[in-house]
Amino acid sequence: MKRTSRDIRTSNRYQVLRQFIAHSPASRQELAAATGLSSATVATLVGELVELGLVTEVGFVDSGGGRPRGLVALNTEGGALVGVDIAETYVHVELFDLGLNVVARSEERVRPGARGPEEVVALVVAGVHAVTAELADGHRVLGVGVSVPGQVDREGGLSVYAPNWDWHDVPLLDALSGQLAHPLYLDNPLHACTAAELWFGAARGRSDAVVVNLGTGVGAGLALGGALHRGVSNSAGEWGHTTLVLDGRRCHCGGRGCVETYVGAPGIMRSLRELHPDSALSRSGDDQTAAIDALARAVADGDPVAVATLGHTARYLGAALANLVNLLNPEVIILSSWVAARLGEPLLDAVREAVARHALRRPLAATEIVLSPIPTDPVCLGAATFALEGALTHVRTPLARSRR
């Protein structure tokens, strides 16, 4: 529960920098108005960001009679950030400037037989080297954020449990830090996507948001009070393993009736096979992406089997999202990840109707449900954001320096 002065300074720094990323250049007065922070606090924070080279003074603007106001802009060249998305079949690495624009990217395939920690670490290192190779001299890499699926111990830098590869307590950051000199930050894709929405997406400026990741696995990243809610052991968001149908479908987590078994990609395809075993759509083989793509195309064509499968999925997803509405009373629910992107508006429309059937009136009226507006890989973006947050957390303020 302790929110220390240091936490508050860090969170204020995030707020001011987010504001610059959204609107640059800006005057200190505009920043104070937009963030609700006092002029004195904003002046201090801008001073820190200038000293770090993240923002720069760019001139003055007339203030209508008073003293001209100094304008400060994001220094997009002030440092580079790397985001790494380790997935089951690939390792994406992206290099960002400080405006979080993608400057370079690399994709390495994870070969089916090569899923041990050493192989994956080698792919990450190769990717980071590839994207940073062409950085001009003097361009600093502020940090590398790495996302790995499953349960992650952030402080310890461990992949505690990665179900797809059956990794247990793999010291990923230790292994990487032997080969990469940059500051490193580890978390999972759900938390990365949530950070991306907070900084750049549909959660920005919202008091409470839920980022629902619909992919092979599913989860709900919680952005409460403008910050990622990680929980006490960084495990928050395992909505995919909340029970929706007591004694329902078996789940790989050992439970039954978990949300994921109905609305994750394999769950959707299972519903299709159960409802319409003879449909061509249900004979799509093991490629989940191709199967969901085919389903999305068939929905667009008005195929009744596809439309019925979408409706069936929306019924489960709607009830599960209504649980989030009733429990958390968020301002917005953001549907993210590849299944949401591919099924798109038809899924969104069906889900909104289903949520309205299950949620209580007052929280329902307060909640918007939208598709993620982030056009790039949100996991790389969010992972890079962790590196940016890390750089802002470890700022040595004048006071901290004088104490040393």
Added chain:
Amino acid sequence: MKRTSRDIRTSNRYQVLRQFIAHSPASRQELAAATGLSSATVATLVGELVELGLVTEVGFVDSGGGRPRGLVALNTEGGALVGVDIAETYVHVELFDLGLNVVARSEERVRPGARGPEEVVALVVAGVHAVTAELADGHRVLGVGVSVPGQVDREGGLSVYAPNWDWHDVPLLDALSGQLAHPLYLDNPLHACTAAELWFGAARGRSDAVVVNLGTGVGAGLALGGALHRGVSNSAGEWGHTTLVLDGRRCHCGGRGCVETYVGAPGIMRSLRELHPDSALSRSGDDQTAAIDALARAVADGDPVAVATLGHTARYLGAALANLVNLLNPEVIILSSWVAARLGEPLLDAVREAVARHALRRPLAATEIVLSPIPTDPVCLGAATFALEGALTHVRTPLARSRR
């Protein structure tokens, strides 16, 4: 998302006063160590609390060679707080000193035919007058916190929806403020119980806690990051109306398979009647309290029907609590309200086992499940806490004053 400087000052004030309520007297140095706030911030906050008369300087303590340290103590006589618990059948009113000790209490019955807003307002006014009548001259009432069941619009002072009485948009605070001169604060019992646990109970000092109210209705108050999570329209916590059994038992909210229909008092009695229609326990009539009391006694006596009913309930409750563990990854789950109090340790033991069957290993390992340690009516206590928080929020700091 905006957490303003003012919010931060208020939250720091809460922290310091909570510390005084837990340990008084204390030196500023001890407060800084316990809260993580800087010495300068603590000195400012203590100054404000002294000026408000909530704490007083009480002497000095030797600091082992250095300057003697000033000791500050809670001034329990510095102001009184009133908590009002409006329930279906009664209106409890309690008067507290600043240590949140009960100084006086009143209980008024709500007559079955007299459940309109006017009647209830009259009972509240009578109760507040009764408990404040004997206050010595010069004892200030800092505020009156009022809890009313259901959905509440705090800012507007409205009972938006009270299902038991079918109230809609009743302007309760307006009606009360015509008859009571004190500052008034309105919220619901779930939020009140959660505030009580945060200030005085098992959530104090915990980073993330969930207060699970088990009564006629059920809910889950969220204490995240040391503060009550209210949601965007003050509706957060409606865990009783999250779906656990899709297409399960009908709920008065219009949904099916809601958690409340299995683990609220009427749900438990329904399970008993379904499982053991011939048992004497299932013929308990309409008095829920008496029925749950009888069940608790029969469990203590080892009655197999009662033990089976408890196990059945624990199975549903465990799955529903595991959902909270997996989604929120809290440090502690606190079972509160009268059903939890009466079924006590046997329920707790069975529930812990059931949660362990459903929750993911990592968040499970981080979560303690306990019974509420608060011995008095937590709703009155929490409502009084809202009045205390209100008094601390509206502090006019020296800076604010000088600006006027």
